[in-house]
Structure formats: structure tokens, C-alpha cells
Amino acid sequence: MDTFEALYERRSTRSFEPGKKIPEDILERIMGVAQYALPAPGGNFPWKIIAVRDQPTKLLLADCAREVAKTMFGASFEIFGPGHLWYLPPETRLRVAEYTTTGELWEYPRDADVVFVPCLCRGGTWNDCTHPFTVLPDILDQFVGYPTMNMWLMGHSFGVGVGYNGMPLLDVRRRETVSESLGIPMSWEPTGAFSFGYGKTKRYFGPTRPPLEGVVFSEYWGNRRLRMGLSESRYETPKLPETHLEETIKNINFVESFQDAPIPPWMTEQVIDTAIWGPIPENFKNWRFLIVRSKAAKEFLAGIVAEREHTPWFFNWAELQYARTSGIAEEDRLEKVEEVYNRGLGKWLTQADTLIIVLSCYDQWRDQPYPGSGVGRMAMLSISTACCVQNMLIAATALGLGVNYDVLAAGDTRTREQLLEYFGIPAASWVPLGILGLGMPEEKVKAWRKPPLETLFYDSYWGNPYPFQYKI
Numbered sequence: 001m002d003t004f005e006a007l008y009e010r011r012s013t014r015s016f017e018p019g020k021k022i023p024e025d026i027l028e029r030i031m032g033v034a035q036y037a038l039p040a041p042g043g044n045f046p047w048k049i050i051a052v053r054d055q056p057t058k059l060l061l062a063d064c065a066r067e068v069a070k071t072m073f074g075a076s077f078e079i080f081g082p083g084h085l086w087y088l089p090p091e092t093r094l095r096v097a098e099y100t101t102t103g104e105l106w107e108y109p110r111d112a113d114v115v116f117v118p119c120l121c122r123g124g125t126w127n128d129c130t131h132p133f134t135v136l137p138d139i140l141d142q143f144v145g146y147p148t149m150n151m152w153l154m155g156h157s158f159g160v161g162v163g164y165n166g167m168p169l170l171d172v173r174r175r176e177t178v179s180e181s182l183g184i185p186m187s188w189e190p191t192g193a194f195s196f197g198y199g200k201t202k203r204y205f206g207p208t209r210p211p212l213e214g215v216v217f218s219e220y221w222g223n224r225r226l227r228m229g230l231s232e233s234r235y236e237t238p239k240l241p242e243t244h245l246e247e248t249i250k251n252i253n254f255v256e257s258f259q260d261a262p263i264p265p266w267m268t269e270q271v272i273d274t275a276i277w278g279p280i281p282e283n284f285k286n287w288r289f290l291i292v293r294s295k296a297a298k299e300f301l302a303g304i305v306a307e308r309e310h311t312p313w314f315f316n317w318a319e320l321q322y323a324r325t326s327g328i329a330e331e332d333r334l335e336k337v338e339e340v341y342n343r344g345l346g347k348w349l350t351q352a353d354t355l356i357i358v359l360s361c362y363d364q365w366r367d368q369p370y371p372g373s374g375v376g377r378m379a380m381l382s383i384s385t386a387c388c389v390q391n392m393l394i395a396a397t398a399l400g401l402g403v404n405y406d407v408l409a410a411g412d413t414r415t416r417e418q419l420l421e422y423f424g425i426p427a428a429s430w431v432p433l434g435i436l437g438l439g440m441p442e443e444k445v446k447a448w449r450k451p452p453l454e455t456l457f458y459d460s461y462w463g464n465p466y467p468f469q470y471k472i
Contacts, residue, residue, distance in 0.1 A: 001157035003243045003398040007274045007391055010153055011206045013161030016111040016197035022160055027114065028470045030154045030196070031457055033249050034147035035450040038393070038405060040140065043448055046121035047144045049194075050182055050458045051114055051466055060181060061117075061193045062110035064168035066103035072170075073101045087208055087283050106167040112195035116151075117178070119188040120144050120379060138360060139407055141379040142433050144191055145386025147456075149278070150249050151194075152387070153394070157245050161199030164279060166192040166380035183462040191379050207280045216272055217290045221424040225291055228269055237266060243398045252393050255402035258351040258439030267399050268354050271438060274395040278388035284361075287385040288430065290423060292355040300422055301355065301435060304415045305346030305408045332446060348404050352437035356392070357423065359430045360385040385433060392436060402441025407434040 022030075031051075040046050052058060085093050085100065099105050109115045120141055148164065155162040169175045169190050178190055211227075218225040268291075275289060292298060349355065360382050389405070396403045410416050410432035420427045457466040 001245045003245045003248045003394060004240050004274075006153045006157050006245045007395060008277055010156045010162075010277070011203040012163045012279065013195075013197075013199040013203060014105065014108050014163055015200045016108060016113070016161060016195065017200055018111040020113065020198045022113050022196060022198070025470050026158050026160070027196070028468055029246075030151050030158065030160065031466070031468075032453065033150040033154045033246065034456060035453060036250050036252065037146035037150055038143065038252075038390075039448055040143050041407060041411075045143070045451060045456065046140050047147065048119045048188065048456060048458060048462075049147070050117040050119065050184070050190075050460070050462060052117060052182070052460060053114055054460060057181060057460075058109050058112065058115050060178065061115060061165075061168040062107040064174040064178065065106035065109065065165055065193065068167050068170045068174065069103035069106045070101070073103070103167075106165055108163055109165060109168065109193040109195045111197065112163075112193075113197040114195075116194040116196065117182065117190050118144050118148060118192070118194055118383075119184055119190050122187050122189045138382045138431050138433060139411060141191075141382035142360075142386035142389075142407075144379070145383040146390050148194065148383060149387040149390035152279075153245060153249070155196055159198070160196055161203075163195045164192055164380075164383075165195060166281065166378070168193050170378070182460075185462065188462075189379065191383060207283045209276050209280075210285050212269075212272060212276065215276060215285060215288050217288065219290075219292060219294055219297065219423075221290065221426070228265060238264075240270070241398060241400070245394075248394055248398050251397065253397045253400075253402050253441055254445040255348070255404055255439075255441045256443040256445050257348055258353065258402055258437070259442045260351070261353070261440040263353045263401060263438060263440060267396075267401060268438065270399065271392050271395045271401070272356070274391040275388040278391050279384045281380050281384050284381075286361045286381045287388055288359040290357040290359065290425070292357060292423075293353070295350075297422070298350045298352070298355060301409055301419070302346045302349040304418055305349060305406060307415070308408045308411070309345050336446075345408065346406060348437055349406065349435065351439065351442075352404070353439040354437070356436040356438070357419070358385060358389055358433045358436060359425065360433055361429055361431065382431075382433060389434070389436060396438055400441075401438050402444075404437040404445075405434055406437070409435050 031049075034049065037045070052061075085097055088096055120143070152162045152164070169178060169192055175190060178184075179186075179188075182190070184190055213224045213226060213230075216225045217223050272289060272291075275287070278287075280286075292301070393403050393405070408415070409419055416432060417427065419425070419432055420430075425432070453468055454465040458464050459466040
């Protein structure tokens with residue numbers, strides 16, 4: 001399937017044909033693209049995925065989803081029924097509210113062929129090595145979103161319906177119940193039911209997509225970035241290149257450095273536009289993107305990232321740096337360690353034509369009141385924001401642009417506060433997850449070593465390697 005076709009046509013599937021199986025070779029190709037997700041700094045993949053096929057576990061997830069939704073949305077029909085669905089047309093609002101408040105909407109893991117349960121590393125307690133940043137939950141949470149979006153898009157390209165249901169594991173009691181059932185250790189947290197199967201009907205419509213002006217700012221918080229169609233009377237709209245989705249995912253154009261050359265404005269807008277076609281849990285629009293092009297702002301960001309090189313414990317021990325290079329071929333490890341000290345960190349931030357600060361929200365800010373704020377931290381917010389970032393990485397690569405992504409600028413409380421203050425971002429509501437760089441590519445990043453799929457996917461139970469049959 002063409003890359004942009006997949007990015008714009010992907011939808012969430014909410015009903016599946018019971019008993020209709022996905023061919024194993026197709027399923028393994030869908031799973032295979034998870035390997036090509038962005039690793040956390042240090043080369044870690046702080047996630048594991050359990051593939052569930054047995055009906056009792058699928059029923060457990062469906063029942064948990066219904067119970068949680070009924071508790072949240074059924075408590076007050078007037079508020080959490082039609083009121084919660086303020087964005088729907090009045091003529092359909094009441095009908096949708098009926099199966100929302102009963103929890104029926106979220107029961108679909110029951111009929112899916114395979115339900116994947118993505119698990120994230122809880123609080124950084126389990127990793128292949130020490131993280132080079134202070135472990136803030138939302139920073140790690142986002143790394144579940146990158147393999148998620150790869151698999152979602154690949155499933156769509158094969159005609160497989162996909163839906164990511166966070167409702168079954170939204171409260172602590174049910175997370176513990178599912179963790180016990182699947183043998184998930186306490187250092188890992190299940191995030192939801194990622195369901196794959198063949199949809200009963202094709203879903204043409206999904207949540208409403210916000211205008212770019214509503215979610216994209218330029219240089220400073222609140223300074224809305226106008227689309228080219230509103231800011232320029234005449235502009236070129238070139239035809240999008242045709243690329244193959246799977247090949248694009250497997251060859252994301254990560255670069256160490258960018259050329260000193262501008263990128264056409266329409267490309268920047270095209271990349272940003274694909275972000276709003278990512279998942280929107282409950283239509284929250286829980287993400288914002290701040291475009292940075294000024295030299296002073298780029299130098300500020302590069303400066304706070306460069307400081308990390310001198311952070312005690314994390315960066316100033318060569319031995320520790322070497323220990324962190326397990327994801328790199330052994331013959332290249334020393335070279336990588338030397339590069340950290342010789343080149344420094346964040347140099348590409350001043351070279352990129354455009355930087356995009358990626359922001360997600362906690363509980364305080366929504367487009368509408370949210371009844372589930374009392375259930376605790378919601379990893380799904382960072383995960384869904386990362387899905388939007390993955391859309392942009394894929395789109396930029398399809399356009400021939402170079403990309404890089406940095407989380408160190410948001411990786412500890414001190415630098416995070418500096419970033420928020422500099423750009424006027426409301427600190428009580430919005431959390432920076434990272435900085436995406438776009439530009440004309442120069443030096444490519446040496447490919448990191450992909451971990452074996454058997455170490456990322458478990459079959460039915462924690463620790464039971466998935467029996468891959470096909471060469472992917």
C-alpha cells in the first residue's frame with residue numbers, strides 16, 4: 001500500500017467478525033515492523049507485547065472494558081452521555097451515548113482474532129541498561145506508541161481491522177487482575193487491548209480531525225500557525241510521491257546531521273498534517289505541536305541538550321557509555337562512545353530546518369471535561385501522541401527528508417521547566433515529550449541493532465517466546 005494512502009485512510013475498528021482468522025504469514029509481517037520502532041536513548045526498547053488468542057483472556061479484557069466504561073460514563077447519563085459526546089451531530093448524539101454509557105462500545109476485544117497487550121517498563125525499574133535521563137513516566141510511555149503505529153498501519157495495509165482499547169486497564173484493580181492472568185511482572189504495566197481482526201464493516205469515518213491552527217503553534221505557545229492556504233494567496237501543491245508503506249517504515253531516514261538547506265514549506269505542512277490523523281482517544285486532541293525555526297530558539301534547545309553530556313553518572317563515564325551500546329554492533333561500539341564525547345549532544349538541533357516540539361497533556365487540560373481523571377495516570381495519552389510522531393517520521397521519510405528525534409530536552413525536571421518557560425507553555429497542563437527535527441539529510445545515523453522479535457513478543461503468557469514461523 002502507498003505510504004500516504006495508509007496514513008490518511010487508517011481508522012480504528014470497533015467490531016470484528018468472530019472466528020475469522022488472520023493468516024499467520026500476514027500476522028507475522030504486521031508484528032515484524034515493530035522491530036523498526038524508535039528505541040529509547042541508549043538503544044533500549046522499554047516495551048514487550050503479549051499476543052493473546054485464547055477466548056477466556058479476550059473475554060476478561062472485554063468484561064473489564066465494559067465495567068470501567070459503565071462506571072465512568074454511566075454514572076450520569078446527562079453529563080457523560082450526550083454531554084461527553086458534544087462533538088457529534090445532535091441527531092446521532094443520543095444513539096451513540098446509549099452504547100457508550102453501557103460500555104458496549106469497548107467490548108470488541110472479545111471478537112478480535114488476536115489481541116496484543118503492549119506492556120511498558122514501569123518507572124524505569126527494568127531495562128537493559130541505565131537510562132541517560134531522569135525517568136519521568138510520560139517520557140518512557142511514548143515508546144510504546146512507535147511500534148503500535150507501525151503495526152496499526154501495516155494491519156490496515158493488509159485489510160486487517162485494528163483498534164487500541166485502553167479501557168480494560170484504566171484502573172489499578174483491573175490492571176492487576178490482567179497482569180496476574182498473563183503473568184506480567186510488577187515492573188511492567190499492561191497498557192490496553194490492541195485488537196486485530198477482520199472488521200464487520202469498513203469504517204469510513206472516525207473522530208473529527210482538528211484544524212492545524214487549533215493544535216499547531218509557531219515559535220511561541222498560543223501563536224497559531226496558519227496553513228499555507230490561509231497565509232499565502234498562491235502556493236504550489238506538488239503531487240505526493242508514491243512509496244511503499246512497509247519499505248518506508250523499515251527505512252526511516254534518521255540522520256546525524258542536516259544540510260544547510262531549506263525544505264519547501266509545503267513539505268513541512270504535509271508532515272504536520274499527517275500528525276492529526278493519528279489516534280485521538282475519546283476525541284481529546286491531547287497533543288500540540290510547536291514549530292521552531294528561529295536561530296535563537298534552536299540554539300537554546302541545543303544548549304539544554306548539550307548540558308546532558310556533563311551530567312554526573314549518566315554521561316561522563318566512558319565505561320557506562322560503552323555499557324549502553326548493547327544495541328550497536330560490537331565493532332562499532334567504541335566509535336559510538338568516542339562520538340558522544342567528540343561530537344557532543346544535540347548538534348543537529350541547530351542544523352535542522354524545522355524543529356517540532358511535541359507536547360502531550362496530563363489530566364488538567366482537555367477539550368472537554370473528562371470523567372476518568374480520578375483513575376490515575378493514563379499512559380494512553382503519551383502513547384497516542386507518539387503515534388502522531390510516528391506518522392510524521394514516516395511521512396517525512398516518504399518525502400525524502402531527514403529526521404531526528406530527541407527526548408533529552410524534556411528528560412529531567414530542570415530542563416523540562418526551562419523549555420516550558422522559554423516557549424510560554426502552560427506547565428500545569430502540558431508535558432514536552434521530545435523534539436522532532438526535519439531537514440535535508442546529510443550524514444545518516446548508523447542503524448541500531450534490532451532485537452530479535454522473540455524477545456519483544458510473547459505468546460499467550462509473559463516469558464513465552466512467540467513461535468515465529470516465517471522469515472520476516
